[in-house]
Amino acid sequence: MQQLSKTMDAIVIRFNPAKKGKEWTWKVLRTLLVTGFCYIILFPIFLRLSVAFRDRMDVYDPAVLWIPRHFTLDNFRIAIETTDFFGALRNTLLISGSTTIIQIISCAMAAYAFARLKFRGSGLLFGLVIFTIIVPPQTIMIPLYMTYRYFDLFGLVPVLTGQTSFNLIDTFWPFILSSATGMGLKNGLYIYIFRQFFRGVPKELEEAAFVDGAGIVHTFFRIMVPNAIPAVITVALFSFVWQWNDSYYVGLFLNDVKVLSTQLMNMGVNLEEPDPVLQSILLNTGVLLITAPLLIMYLFVQRYFVESVERTGIVG
DSSP states (O other): HHHHHHHHHHHHTTTTTHHHHHHHHHHHHHHHHHHHHHHHHHHHHHHHHHHTTHHHHHHOTOOOOOOOOOOHHHHHHHHHHTTTTHHHHHHHHHHHHHHHHHHHHHHHHHHHHHHHHTTTTTHHHHHHHHHHHHGGGGHHHHHHHHHHHHTTTHHHHHHHOOOOOOOTTSSSHHHHHHTTTTTTTHHHHHHHHHHHHHSSSSSHHHHHHTTTTOOOHHHHHIIIHTTHHHHHEEEEEEEEHHHHHHHHHHHOOOOOSSOOHHHHHHHHHHHSOOOHHHHHHHHHHHHHHHHHHHHHHHHHHHHHHHHHHHHHHHTT
């Protein structure tokens, strides 16, 4: 009888219309939410793909909405020529790759000091690091430019070389030095990510290394860094993408050196015959050319990126 009662209860629960209604309502709501988010994210990409392959006559054709009537690759050819795409791509890769590697090293070392090495004023210094995240870059634009335009390394350049200063504008040195000293693009956020991860590493691992005679530097590189691979992947992707898309600092420090973000902004200026319609088409094509390497990179590292974000605790 008891078994029969349990079976009847299971049947009642299974065929409960109210419960079935809630389940189907949640499924429909979840489907609508996912579809809506996908539409918001993918709509700009689909629109730019549609515009990039259009001929100029399709722009004036009201019957053309998504699929062009006259497919053409001339837009990509003109965009590549007017932006010096491959030269700008090389410079962008050099800047993004070098700053990413340097930021990983400098931010990880600073974060380890904040997480494990207690010293007077560490809390205040970490608060200042977090404060750099919310400081608008426009507030330090002039001091930054003057620092690298008349770079004297705390007055040592005149003493060692006899010159008044070095002009580091139109070189990669402003990005390298800023990243190495923890003042690069979004470095405060990267230090925070590494610090939170290092605080979650068991202290027993470090204590065992200290017992075996390892110092702080040896422990950091042989124990902490290998265990911080998820945080390294997260910071590497964030750093590379943000530097790739940066137009503020590259516009501040680079005048003659061409990178993708500044070339995209100057695309209309580089045209021999300015045409608003052609500029709009080329702008969409240029956006696709710039984002294509990032999309390809994400296809290969998306699994590692999702796992690293979950393990670093950024989501909650």
